[in-house]
Amino acid sequence: MPVFNLCLKIFRRNWLAVFIYVAIFVAISVTIAITSVHDQSSGNGFTQQKAKIAFISEEKTPLTEGFRQELAKHADFVSIPDSKEQLQDALFFRQVTYVLRIPKGFTKNILDGGTMQIEKTIVPESVENAYIDIDVQQYWNLARLYVRHDPGLTQEQLTERLRQNLDGDTPVRMNVHEHAKTKDSFSMYYFNFLSYALSAILIMGISTVMIVFNKQDLRRRIFCSPSSPLKVNLQIILADLLFAAVALVALVGFCFLLDAKSFTTPNMPYFLVNAVAFTACITSLSFLVGNLLNNLSAMSGVCNILTLGPSFISGVFVPQEFLNDTVLKIASFTPTYWYVQANTKIAKLTDFDWQNLRPVFTSTLILLTFTAAFAALSLVVGKRKRLME
Amino acid sequence: MIHVKNLVKRYGELVALDHLSLDVREGEIFGLLGPNGSGKSTAINCILSLLSFDKGEVEIFGKTMAPDAYDLKRKIGVVMQNVAVFEELTVYENIDYFCGLYIRNREERRHLVEEAIHFVELDDFRKFYPKKLSGGLLRRLNIACGIAHKPKLIFLDEPTVAVDPQSRNKILEGIERLNEQGVTIVYTSHYMEEVEQICSRIVIMDKGRVIASGTKEELKAMITLGEKITVEVFSINEEQLSQLRTLPGIVSVEHIDRQLYIKSGKGSNNLEIVLDFLKKRQIGFGRIYSELPTLNDVFLEITGKQLRD
Ligand SMILES: Nc1ncnc2c1ncn2[C@@H]1O[C@H](COP(=O)(O)OP(=O)(O)OP(=O)(O)O)[C@@H](O)[C@H]1O
Ligand SMILES: [Mg+2]
Numbered sequence: 062m063p064v065f066n067l068c069l070k071i072f073r074r075n076w077l078a079v080f081i082y083v084a085i086f087v088a089i090s091v092t093i094a095i096t097s098v099h100d101q102s103s104g105n106g107f108t109q110q111k112a113k114i115a116f117i118s119e120e121k122t123p124l125t126e127g128f129r130q131e132l133a134k135h136a137d138f139v140s141i142p143d144s145k146e147q148l149q150d151a152l153f154f155r156q157v158t159y160v161l162r163i164p165k166g167f168t169k170n171i172l173d174g175g176t177m178q179i180e181k182t183i184v185p186e187s188v189e190n191a192y193i194d195i196d197v198q199q200y201w202n203l204a205r206l207y208v209r210h211d212p213g214l215t216q217e218q219l220t221e222r223l224r225q226n227l228d229g230d231t232p233v234r235m236n237v238h239e240h241a242k243t244k245d246s247f248s249m250y251y252f253n254f255l256s257y258a259l260s261a262i263l264i265m266g267i268s269t270v271m272i273v274f275n276k277q278d279l280r281r282r283i284f285c286s287p288s289s290p291l292k293v294n295l296q297i298i299l300a301d302l303l304f305a306a307v308a309l310v311a312l313v314g315f316c317f318l319l320d321a322k323s324f325t326t327p328n329m330p331y332f333l334v335n336a337v338a339f340t341a342c343i344t345s346l347s348f349l350v351g352n353l354l355n356n357l358s359a360m361s362g363v364c365n366i367l368t369l370g371p372s373f374i375s376g377v378f379v380p381q382e383f384l385n386d387t388v389l390k391i392a393s394f395t396p397t398y399w400y401v402q403a404n405t406k407i408a409k410l411t412d413f414d415w416q417n418l419r420p421v422f423t424s425t426l427i428l429l430t431f432t433a434a435f436a437a438l439s440l441v442v443g444k445r446k447r448l449m450e
Numbered sequence: 451m452i453h454v455k456n457l458v459k460r461y462g463e464l465v466a467l468d469h470l471s472l473d474v475r476e477g478e479i480f481g482l483l484g485p486n487g488s489g490k491s492t493a494i495n496c497i498l499s500l501l502s503f504d505k506g507e508v509e510i511f512g513k514t515m516a517p518d519a520y521d522l523k524r525k526i527g528v529v530m531q532n533v534a535v536f537e538e539l540t541v542y543e544n545i546d547y548f549c550g551l552y553i554r555n556r557e558e559r560r561h562l563v564e565e566a567i568h569f570v571e572l573d574d575f576r577k578f579y580p581k582k583l584s585g586g587l588l589r590r591l592n593i594a595c596g597i598a599h600k601p602k603l604i605f606l607d608e609p610t611v612a613v614d615p616q617s618r619n620k621i622l623e624g625i626e627r628l629n630e631q632g633v634t635i636v637y638t639s640h641y642m643e644e645v646e647q648i649c650s651r652i653v654i655m656d657k658g659r660v661i662a663s664g665t666k667e668e669l670k671a672m673i674t675l676g677e678k679i680t681v682e683v684f685s686i687n688e689e690q691l692s693q694l695r696t697l698p699g700i701v702s703v704e705h706i707d708r709q710l711y712i713k714s715g716k717g718s719n720n721l722e723i724v725l726d727f728l729k730k731r732q733i734g735f736g737r738i739y740s741e742l743p744t745l746n747d748v749f750l751e752i753t754g755k756q757l758r759d
Contacts (some may be wrong), residue, residue, distance in 0.1 A: 063550040063551055066535070067547055070538065070539065070543075071536075071538045075538075092520040234600060241722075273536065273537075276531040276534075278530060278533070278534040279534045279535075279536070281495070281500045281530065281534070282528065282534035282548070282595075283531055283551065284500060284517070285498055285500065285526065285528040285530075286523060286524075286548070286551035286552055287520035287521070287523040287524045287551070287552065288520075288551055289518065289520070290517075438516065438525060
C-alpha cells in the first residue's frame, strides 16, 4: 500500500507541528491536574476528608473524651490557644475550618436532660464542616436519647454505649452524601480540554495529507501509474483514520497517566464514547478542510480559527455557565459545544438510568449528525474539485 | 505504438486540440514541437487519459487507452511539464515512491532507484528534500521519478526547461541511450535545437493542430528556404542592394547594422553567387557565414510567425 505508507510518512514528517500542540496540551493538563487534585482532596475521597478543627473544651469528662475520640474519625485536631483573636486568625487563614467549644457544665446539662448547645464558629461553605455538624448532632442527640430512656447510666457506661452504637455506621452515613466522583473533576476538565488539542492535531494532520494529495500535478502524476483512484482514496482515508485513532488513544493515554483513578469511575466509559464521537466528527471536518483548501500556507490560520474559535465559545477554556446566551446559541452550531455539553452532563452522573443518560446520548447523536454532514459536504466538494480539471 | 486519431479537446470556447492525429512508431524518439499554448501538454494528458476529451480515439500498444487501462499504464513512464514530487520526501524517497507505484518488489526497486539516481546524476543529493534543490536539479528529480521503473514507452513534456546546457546535454544523451535500449520516447519541447538533435520524427503543432510532420530532413525539404547567408559589409548602397535581390536563387535580402541577411532558395552555389557579386562591385566585406534552415524556419514559413515568442 504505497499511498498508505506515504500518508504515514507525511504524518511523521509533520510531527513537530503536531507535537507542539500535544506539548502545550499536556502542560496545561498537568497544571489543571495539580490544581484540581489539590482541591479534590476534600471533595473526592471519602476516607481522607477530614476537617481541621480547633477543639476547645472547658471541661474534661468521660463523655467529652468519648466525643473527642468519635470526632477524631472525621477531623484533625489543630491546637490553637484559646484566645478570640488567635482563633479568628486560624479560621481566616484556613488553619482550621471549625472551632468547637464545649462550655463548662455541658456534661452535667446533658445528663440532666438539658438542652445546652455546643458553641461553634466556622468558615462558611466548607463541605467538611457539614460532616462535623452531623457528628456533633448525632453524638449528643444519641446521648440525650440514652439518658432519657435509661437515666441510671453512669457516664462511663453511656460513653461505652455511644461508642458501640456509632462504630461501624460511618460508611452508611458517607453514602448519603455521595455525589458524582467526576463532577468538577480533573477528568471532566481534561476531556473538555481534549477537544481543543484533538481538533488542532486532527485538522493539522489530516488536512495536510489531503492538501498534499489534492495537488493537481501530483494527482495526475499518480494516475499515470496503474493505481485506481478508488484505491488511492481509500488508502488516504485509512491512513487518516489510523492517525485519528492514534491521536485519540495517545491523548486519552495521557489522562490515564495523570489520573488513573478516574478510569475506575463508572462515568469513564461515557467520557470515552463521547470522545470517540467527537473524534469522528473532527476527522470528518478535517476531510472537508483538506478538500476545500488548496495550499498548506493557509492551513495553520484556518486550523487556528477552527479550533480556538469553537473552544472559546463552547466552554472548553471557560465553563459554559459563565458564557452568555447569545454566545452559547452561536456555539451550538459547532460540534465542540455538544461535546462539552455531554461531558459536563456525564461528569455529574450518579445514576446511569435512561432518564439521566438521554441528554448525553442526544448530544452524542448531534455529534454524529455533524460527522455525517461534514462527510457528505467533503464528498461533494472533492468531486466538484476533480470535475473542474 | 501510439495511434491518435482526430482528437478534439475543448476548454469552453477554446479549442485546445483540433482534430489532432499522430502516430508514434516503436523504437523512435518522437518530437512534438510547438510554441507555448499550442496544445502539447493537453495532447499528452489526453493520450494518457488524464484529461477527458470531446472526440477522437487513442490507442497505445494496440489497445484503447482508458483511465483504468492499468496494464498499459504499467508500461508507460511519464515526466510531466510541472514538477510533481512530494515536498515531504527526500530525493531518494520520491523516486522510490513513484517507482513503487509500478514495482512492488523492494529489492528490485532498490536497484532501479539507484540506477535512476545515477542516470540523472543526483548521487550527491539523495538525502535532499525538494525544497533544497535548485530548479534544474528538481527537473532532473522529476525525470528520475518518471523513468525509474524502466517503462517501454516514455512521455517527456518539456523536461529540460531551466536545466543548464551541460546537464541538458547529459539528459538528452541519456534519453538517446534509453532509446538505444529499445525504449520509445515521446518528447515535447519548444526548443527546436533539442528536437532537431535527438528526434527521429517530428510533429509541429500550432493552435491544437498538426501543421507539419516528418523527419527533420523531410520537414526542411518542405520549405523553399535553402540557406541563410549573413555577410558583414562596410558600405553598400540601395542600388546595389536591389541588384543583389535580383540575383538567381536569392529570395530576400535585408540590411541591418552593416549586416546583410540573405535568404536563398535550394541549390548548392548560393554563397558563391553572393561573394562574386560583392567582389565585382568592390563592396568590402568582413565575416561571412552560412546556415542551413532550422525547424524555426520551417515553422516561420508555414505559419508566418516565429516559433519562439
Ligand atoms: N485547465 C485549462 N482550462 C482552460 N484552458 C486551458 C487549460 N489548460 C490549458 N488550457 C489552454 O489550452 C491551450 C493549450 O495548452 P497546453 O498547456 O496544452 O499548451 P502547451 O503546448 O503545453 O504549452 P507550453 O509550451 O506552454 O507548455 C492553451 O491555450 C491553454 O491556455
Ligand atoms: Mg505544456
